[in-house]
Ligand SMILES: Nc1ncnc2c1ncn2[C@@H]1O[C@H](COP(=O)(O)OP(=O)(O)OP(=O)(O)O)[C@@H](O)[C@H]1O
């Protein structure tokens with residue numbers, strides 16, 4: 001079944017077209033990589049899906065219903081959760097409260113005792129067991145990323161948007177991060193993953209979509225897409241093709 | 242335990258009028274009035290960091306409602322009408338301004354006070370053809386004191402409840418990062434509007450209850466912008482994100498301002514301004530937070546030696 005469907009989605013910032021007629025479908029349960037060089041429009045695409053930015057043109061549908069005119073809180077309630085390329089922690093809250101903020105305002109809210117147990121589980125899942133009471137602004141960058149993922153998962157999403165969540169991890173952390181995302185995939189969460197770390201893309205994504213200068217230039221099985229001449233040219237410049 | 246303690250304190254404070262003379266009782270009324278305003282202000286502005294200077298607009302509306310209606314309606318009904326007026330104005334203002342950020346919100350709320358004052362003046366001069374009004378209510382200072390004490394207790398109770406509740410968490414999330422808030426499913430406008438309205442209704446009631454104190458009411462008296470500034474300073478001094486912070490800020494500052502305005506009536510506003518600046522720069526999180534961090538530093542040093 002198609003979970004997410006983009007049809008000719010366009011985003012213009014003044015004279016700049018950041019995303020240009022982007023169309024693709026995600027099937028329920030798929031983990032798909034969204035690739036492309038810097039500035040190709042990947043984050044902008046995620047921003048339109050999550051409702052952070054309105055589309056200039058085109059439609060986005062979730063499970064058949066148009067969501068492209070909805071505000072972020074409505075889209076969140078339909079089962080879309082995300083992380084941000086530059087981590088957005090809630091600095092004056094504790095780690096546990098960061099996760100509670102998601103539990104308390106999702107479609108089926110959790111609060112009180114039930115929420116506490118769930119917070120402990122979610123934090124344990126991302127490797128932050130026992131850290132609920134710590135202030136969020138005392139965490140390292142990597143732990144902030146973990147916390148942000150726990151927060152996104154707390155919303156119980158059908159569709160998870162990850163914007164370079166693996167960037168900046170060392171090899172051991174990367175291994176753990178890949179395992180974590182694999183476990184999410186096994187739970188049936190559909191994942192759209194913006195990523196520059198190619199090893200992770202190969203390990204996690206059966207399918208990849210590649211953007212360049214706002215347009216889709218490739219879409220297919222990961223191995224084929226990464227071998228595609230146009231993709232290599234987009235990433236490395238003309239000389240290497 | 243804490244609840245029992247609060248109850249004991251409340252009962253003890255209720256007995257103050259039976260032994261305090263008129264001057265201390267007047268001070269008590271002032272402290273309670275500002276305590277209510279500062280606590281109500283911080284309920285919304287603490288977590289969101291939206292500095293509202295509209296406090297006195299609502300305070301004055303409350304006082305004016307009493308002045309206008311006290312001879313035609315029973316007192317409890319007048320209070321109720323004042324609360325409704327405060328609520329309606331808060332909803333209108335909230336819908337118009339809560340999308341504004343930072344300095345724009347501050348300036349708008351400041352302008353609002355002036356606007357409300359001008360509207361009331363216009364109405365009085367052109368429609369009712371009276372500028373000042375007399376308030377004759379059979380309410381002695383002890384009654385005003387008791388009513389304010391009850392309002393303060395209710396305000397603190399409300400603030401306590403907000404801190405424990407989902408809406409309080411929502412407001413803190415919004416204050417930290419509205420983008421994250423909306424992506425977690427929080428309805429930002431509704432949340433802000435709800436708490437802004439609660440806070441404004443309390444301010445309106447504080448003005449309504451204190452109206453009989455003046456006997457003579459005029460827009461320039463009850464819409465004095467200094468009140469709004471004082472409330473901000475009090476809340477910031479005590480710490481706007483603590484339950485008792487704003488109240489603890491209100492007590493010393495009210496007494497200090499009373500003394501200053503009695504002894505230095507000409508330099509009063511300069512001193513006020515300097516104090517405002519000092520508090521914002523030196524103690525951005527309030528005295529309590531500063532004291533706490535000093536305390537942890539000292540106890541850590543002790544642990545080391
Ligand atoms: N809010 C905005 N206002 C104006 N221009 C923007 C805005 N957001 C993105 N852009 C521009 O749109 C283009 C696409 O940016 P986007 O962040 O989507 O790229 P990206 O593929 O995520 O790149 P990166 O890999 O560096 O994260 C860039 O040229 C960027 O400068």
Ligand SMILES: [Mg+2]
Pocket residue numbers: 042043044085163
């Ligand atoms: Mg990006």
